[in-house]
Amino acid sequence: MKAVLLTGYGGLEKLEYREDIPVPRPGRDEVLIRVGAAGVNNTDLWTREGVYGTEDDPQATGGWRRGEQMEFPRIQGMDIVGRIIAVGDGVPKSRIGERVIVDFVLRCGEGEEGLINAALIGSERDGGFAEYVAVPAENAIAIDAPLSDEELATFPTAYLTAEHMLNRARVVGGETVFVTGASGGVGSALLQLARLRGARVLALVGEGKEDGARELGAEGVISRGVSDLSSTVAGITGGHPVDVVADVVGGETFSDLLRVLKPLGRYVTAGAIAGPMVQLDLRTLYLKHLELIGSTIGTRKEFVDMIGYIEEGKVQPLLAGTYPLSEIKRAQEDFRSKSFFGKLVLVP
Structure with missing residues (x-):
């Protein structure tokens, strides 16, 4: 063969x-x-x-x-x-x-x-x-x-990974989720699956990919490389901080992502395409009572759930x-x- x-x-x-x-x-x-x-x-x-x-x-x-x-x-x-x-x-x-x-x-x-x-x-x-x-x-x-x-x-890897991330971060309807790498496989899956839960979604994408994220339901789209990520996010949300960051990028954006989170917010990651080594200011972590959550692959139930979404036409x-x-x-x-x-x- x-x-x-x-x-x-x-x-x-x-x-x-x-x-x-x-x-x-x-x-x-x-x-x-x-x-x-x-x-x-x-x-x-x-x-x-x-x-x-x-x-x-x-x-x-x-x-x-x-x-x-x-x-x-x-x-x-x-x-x-x-x-x-x-x-x-x-x-x-x-x-x-x-x-x-x-x-x-x-x-x-x-x-x-x-x-x-x-x-x-x-x-x-x-x-x-x-x-x-x-x-x-x-x-x-x-x-x-x-x-x-x-x-x-x-579907398989991207959507199973994304579904597990959202479950690990306990995302529910009405919350605001900020998705990095939103034009990639896992990122675009996160956009669709978070919207399916009734969450409000913000997306970080490379330049020229903004329209694709909007078509998937992102209510706010930010181009990678903005000089002040926190201020840009605040401008979109009207000053309201983010409940959950779903990150597959890592690298230099990590500390900025923690700053956009509200107190008691959750950061979940399943990848590090921009680099696995990051800088963490522990004061941001403990003074805001943040959760850092690791996630990878997913359970059999989540895989079966994914197939259900596909068969019912809930994801594209x-x-x-x-x-x-x-x-x-x-x-x-x-x-x-x-x-x-x-x-x-x-x-x-």
């Missing part, structure tokens, strides 16, 4: 497109999926580059599970949509032919506890940057939606570009450029 092998930590040269990879065979309680489309994520790039570090050494080379090394070669790709074409022992043959979207998280238990030390399809197990992939049957979730495979592949796909699998390097270069709004998808 056609597939892309990640042969080690490093640059794009570590991605090897091949057409002679054996088709995997589904083991017990597994299914074999013919991949229709697979989304591109920041995790793919960070995992390839090995930039997750460790708690002891932030500069250490390593994979998504901090302190553990990946096994190579590995087929990446977490956002998988396709059809089941074969099943292993223990799986009803009636599942053959099902259109499925893959829950990419291999949890260690139920609820939030199951996310600690969880593994990922596409990281600790081969993923969807291939024509076929074998996954646990329970992770292949049937979906009934009129959307294309490419459109469906924009933001497909910014489609690439053949053989052009994965160009897709990842374009992904890093951040010149698009939404998600990029590979088609094997």
Whole structure:
């Protein structure tokens, strides 16, 4: 089959497109999926580059599970949509032919506890940057939606991550949520899902992407790089501070984001695309009684909830570009450029 092998930590040269990879065979309680489309994520790039570090050494080379090394070669790709074409022992043959979207998280238990030390399809197990992939049957979730495979592949990682962030931060209707990186996959998902809860949403985006955020329901849009973020936000909100900051950017904006929060406000993060090392004035944290909340991936219930939103038409796909699998390097270069709004998808 056609597939892309990640042969080690490093640059794009570590991605090897091949057409002679054996088709995997589904083991017990597994299914074999013919991949229709697979989304591109920041995790793919960070995992390839090995930039997750460790708690002891932030500069250490390593994979998504901090302190553990990946096994190579590995087929990446977490956002998988396709059809089941074969099943292993223990799986009803009636599942053959099902259109499925893959829950990419291999949890260690139920609820939030199951996310600690969880593994990922596409990281600790081969993923969807291939024509076929074998996954646990329970992770292949049937979906009934009129959307294309490419459109469906924009949802899994971004929307599961965003839903978990909002749940961790306890966002409810009537609150004001400030979303950074709002033109990316997780950011645009946060906009839609926060609005779905009845929250008021403000968005921080790169220049030229303001209209896209407004179309998703952002009531206030700020271009990245403004000289005084706090004053700009106050001007939009009429001086009322923000209840929740949902951040996937990090970097130099971190301390500014804490300043826009109201006392007893909540800051939740699931990414650091502008840099993981930040400066924190502890006085801002303790004098305002703020909460700092870490969040990553999500629970099975949240994944099922996401599928419900899709099937009911409550969220819209933001497909910014489609690439053949053989052009994965160009897709990842374009992904890093951040010149698009939404998600990029590979088609094997």
